[in-house]
Amino acid sequence: MDASNRSEQFVQQLTEHQNRLYGYVYSLLGDHSRASDVVQETNLVLWRKIDEFQADKPFLPWAFAIARFQVLAHLRDHQRDRFLLDAELAETLSEEVQQQAIQLEAVRDALRPCMDALTAEHRDLIDRRYFRAMSVADVAADVNRNVSAVKVALLRIRRNLANCVQKNLAEES
Amino acid sequence: MQPQLEELESLLLDWEAGELDPPGIDRVREILRGDAAARTLFVRMQMLSSALKLEAETRITAPTTRAEVAATTLPQRRAAHPAARPSLVALRFHQWIAVAAAFVICMLAGRLAYLEFAPVSVPPTEAARAASSPPAESSHEAMSHGVALVTRLVDIVWDQDQSHLEVGDALAAGRLAIDSGYVQIEFFCGATVILEGPAEFELFSAERARVISGRLRAHVPPAARGFTIDVDDMQVVDLGTEFGLAVSPAGTHVQVIDGEVELHQPAQQTRLLTAGQALLRGADGVYQAATQPHAPLVGITDLESRDQGQHTARYERWKAWSAQLRRDPRLVTYYGFDEADSWERRLTCGIDPPNGELDGAIVGAGRVTGRWSTKGALEFKRPGDRVRIQIPGEFQSLTFACWAKIDSLDRRFNSLFLTDNYNQGEPHWQILESGQLYFSVRPVERGTPGPHDRKVLSPPFWEPSMSGRWLHLATTFNVETKTVTHFLNGEILSQDRIPDEQMVFTTRIGTASIGNWSIPTQPEAQFAIRNLNGSIDEFALFSAALTADEIKAMYEHGQP
Numbered sequence: 001m002d003a004s005n006r007s008e009q010f011v012q013q014l015t016e017h018q019n020r021l022y023g024y025v026y027s028l029l030g031d032h033s034r035a036s037d038v039v040q041e042t043n044l045v046l047w048r049k050i051d052e053f054q055a056d057k058p059f060l061p062w063a064f065a066i067a068r069f070q071v072l073a074h075l076r077d078h079q080r081d082r083f084l085l086d087a088e089l090a091e092t093l094s095e096e097v098q099q100q101a102i103q104l105e106a107v108r109d110a111l112r113p114c115m116d117a118l119t120a121e122h123r124d125l126i127d128r129r130y131f132r133a134m135s136v137a138d139v140a141a142d143v144n145r146n147v148s149a150v151k152v153a154l155l156r157i158r159r160n161l162a163n164c165v166q167k168n169l170a171e172e173s
Numbered sequence: 174m175q176p177q178l179e180e181l182e183s184l185l186l187d188w189e190a191g192e193l194d195p196p197g198i199d200r201v202r203e204i205l206r207g208d209a210a211a212r213t214l215f216v217r218m219q220m221l222s223s224a225l226k227l228e229a230e231t232r233i234t235a236p237t238t239r240a241e242v243a244a245t246t247l248p249q250r251r252a253a254h255p256a257a258r259p260s261l262v263a264l265r266f267h268q269w270i271a272v273a274a275a276f277v278i279c280m281l282a283g284r285l286a287y288l289e290f291a292p293v294s295v296p297p298t299e300a301a302r303a304a305s306s307p308p309a310e311s312s313h314e315a316m317s318h319g320v321a322l323v324t325r326l327v328d329i330v331w332d333q334d335q336s337h338l339e340v341g342d343a344l345a346a347g348r349l350a351i352d353s354g355y356v357q358i359e360f361f362c363g364a365t366v367i368l369e370g371p372a373e374f375e376l377f378s379a380e381r382a383r384v385i386s387g388r389l390r391a392h393v394p395p396a397a398r399g400f401t402i403d404v405d406d407m408q409v410v411d412l413g414t415e416f417g418l419a420v421s422p423a424g425t426h427v428q429v430i431d432g433e434v435e436l437h438q439p440a441q442q443t444r445l446l447t448a449g450q451a452l453l454r455g456a457d458g459v460y461q462a463a464t465q466p467h468a469p470l471v472g473i474t475d476l477e478s479r480d481q482g483q484h485t486a487r488y489e490r491w492k493a494w495s496a497q498l499r500r501d502p503r504l505v506t507y508y509g510f511d512e513a514d515s516w517e518r519r520l521t522c523g524i525d526p527p528n529g530e531l532d533g534a535i536v537g538a539g540r541v542t543g544r545w546s547t548k549g550a551l552e553f554k555r556p557g558d559r560v561r562i563q564i565p566g567e568f569q570s571l572t573f574a575c576w577a578k579i580d581s582l583d584r585r586f587n588s589l590f591l592t593d594n595y596n597q598g599e600p601h602w603q604i605l606e607s608g609q610l611y612f613s614v615r616p617v618e619r620g621t622p623g624p625h626d627r628k629v630l631s632p633p634f635w636e637p638s639m640s641g642r643w644l645h646l647a648t649t650f651n652v653e654t655k656t657v658t659h660f661l662n663g664e665i666l667s668q669d670r671i672p673d674e675q676m677v678f679t680t681r682i683g684t685a686s687i688g689n690w691s692i693p694t695q696p697e698a699q700f701a702i703r704n705l706n707g708s709i710d711e712f713a714l715f716s717a718a719l720t721a722d723e724i725k726a727m728y729e730h731g732q733p
Contacts (some may be wrong), residue, residue: 019223019227022223022226022227023219023220023223023224023227026219026222026223026226027216027219027220027223028219030188030189030219032226076581076637077637079582079606079607079608079633080607080608080633082195082198083198084188084193084198084201085202085205086202086606089202089205089206092205092206092212093205093212093215093216096212096213096216097216097219097220100216100217100220101220101223104220104223104224104227107220107221107224108224108227108228111221111224111225111228112228115228126225130225130226130228130229131225131228131229133229135190135191136190136192151183151186151190154186155182155183155186158182158186158218158221159182161221162217162218162221165217165221165224166217
């Protein structure tokens with residue numbers, strides 16, 4: 001394989017699995033902005049290690065191994081910041097998160113009909129909170145409800161979505 | 174649904190909203206540690222959040238009315254939550270692909286192309302310790318790393334504007350100035366430069382630097398071929414393996430010790446110098462044959478022996494000082510870790526007159542090289558590694574001091590010195606995961622009601638860049654002033670007064686461990702494993718609170 005062909009295949013694989021890497025890193029860090037940083041670092045490390053890239057071998061296990069290392073390094077290097085998980089838990093959960101992250105695209109496919117099935121009112125709450133990234137307080141102010149009522153509603157909607165996604169995934173497989 | 178899972182869901186919602194406090198975070202971790210079903214739920218919820226986030230990015234979610242535009246003004250977005258950065262993933266990735274494409278082009282264009290271009294203008298920045306850069310939120314984080322390491326310092330006197338560096342520090346691109354002495358710099362490309370003071374130097378990248386003034390010797394192994402030093406508009410490109418430069422206002426003296434060097438200069442033919450050849454370049458840029466060789470430059474092996482000399486002198490100085498310290502009547506116990514025999518499992522108590530009763534028993538921990546190559550230390554690595562000691566008697570004030578090399582802080586509590594039972598009057602001296610020194614003494618009998626122990630914490634002092642470096646740690650407990658003072662490398666980290674109701678006036682040790690905790694009071698608890706991941710060289714316990722000057726003297730005489 002010549003160098004440019006190799007790079008092309010590498011970039012194609014990396015592009016294809018970008019969202020799965022994001023799902024993996026976000027799940028362990030619990031913060032979208034940090035997750036973006038760490039995914040980017042992971043991309044860079046993968047690129048530097050392109051010599052180890054083998055087009056005929058599965059890309060994801062290799063990429064997850066590097067991502068795992070980057071997550072742990074991030075936790076270690078930012079010890080004074082607040083994280084949801086500590087390094088030990090991140091390691092414990094890493095394997096299970098990988099398994100789920102592999103099927104992230106399936107989760108997204110399963111999620112869409114679940115979103116469409118929401119009531120208009122619930123759909124509106126999800127739109128505001130997740131698609132327009134409004135704070136819970138702003139959402140509450142907009143829909144004229146108090147913060148704790150919005151939280152209870154969001155909690156219920158999230159649980160419904162999670163269950164619906166699991167159901168759809170189970171039916172598919 | 175189980176109440177614990179419901180609790181976890183609700184905690185996660187708070188976390189996402191940026192509203193979860195530290196106790197809440199601890200609770201999340203506790204639930205996850207103990208419950209496999211909770212872990213599965215957690216992973217599903219996180220995946221759902223990732224999917225929602227990715228959906229948000231692919232969907233066109235332009236607000237439909239003016240009111241909605243107003244509702245999501247920029248300051249609000251900034252204030253709200255990290256999630257308020259739409260399209261970040263996608264955007265970043267595209268930027269990244271652009272960078273990757275640039276790399277490919279560079280690669281195809283060939284390595285030597287750089288010689289054709291003008292020197293890259295890197296804005297001069299202060300030489301910085303790699304890890305002391307602020308916690309970067311920016312997208313440039315992955316790019317901001319050092320270009321070289323300081324690997325040796327001999328008789329160094331820094332320029333007054335130069336931050337003082339230590340061996341092992343990473344150097345970022347930027348200026349480096351010394352008044353006298355030698356600094357050995359290893360560039361990440363593999364080239365080694367020895368700079369002789371007075372000198373002013375500027376690092377551009379892992380394979381390029383500039384001499385403003387002073388003398389240097391560069392050693393360039395085959396892997397680092399192409400390593401370039403700039404002097405004004407001249408570039409000295411090493412084709413392997415060793416050359417010397419002396420730069421003064423009068424001109425530049427280039428001398429090839431071994432191998433070949435190319436000299437590039439605008440509007441001049443490239444000159445090739447080979448082993449033994451030397452050239453003088455005047456301030457006007459004109460080359461002329463060097464009529465006399467410049468004064469010999471110190472080489473790596475010379476520097477090594479000078480360094481060794483300095484090293485030995487420091488070791489001898491410590492030994493003399495330590496011999497005197499061992500006679501200090503306030504010493505309760507003292508371990509010099511200077512036994513030579515690696516099979517000896519006894520850690521000799523070094524106080525003078527000797528007291529064999531205070532010898533420690535080494536369990537697991539292996540002998541390693543200490544602060545000096547001629548001296549030993551003990552390495553604590555595995556959860557079982559420790560030194561057992563037994564100290565009878567009752568005391569009042571105490572001082573703990575040791576030289577420690579911390580590899581990393583893996584445990585929630587990382588032990589320096591812990592009494593077995595942590596009973597009334599017994600001290601615990603350890604380092605928290607957060608890098609804070611932690612000292613406490615239990616005020617009442619275990620199991621009896623009464624005030625809790627006062628947990629005296631220093632501010633975080635540890636950062637990963639200190640890994641592998643010898644640090645002097647000390648803590649004094651003063652019953653007269655009711656204060657606890659933490660020290661790092663002879664300087665006060667913090668001083669706290671203990672409230673009267675939590676104050677303890679009689680202290681005891683009994684059986685205890687260095688580098689571990691032998692009798693966890695709650696064996697199942699997740700903080701039961703407290704082994705240090707690192708090495709300890711010298712350890713001293715005094716039955717008095719040493720003054721800040723005395724602690725400083727310990728540091729200064731023991732510095733490697």
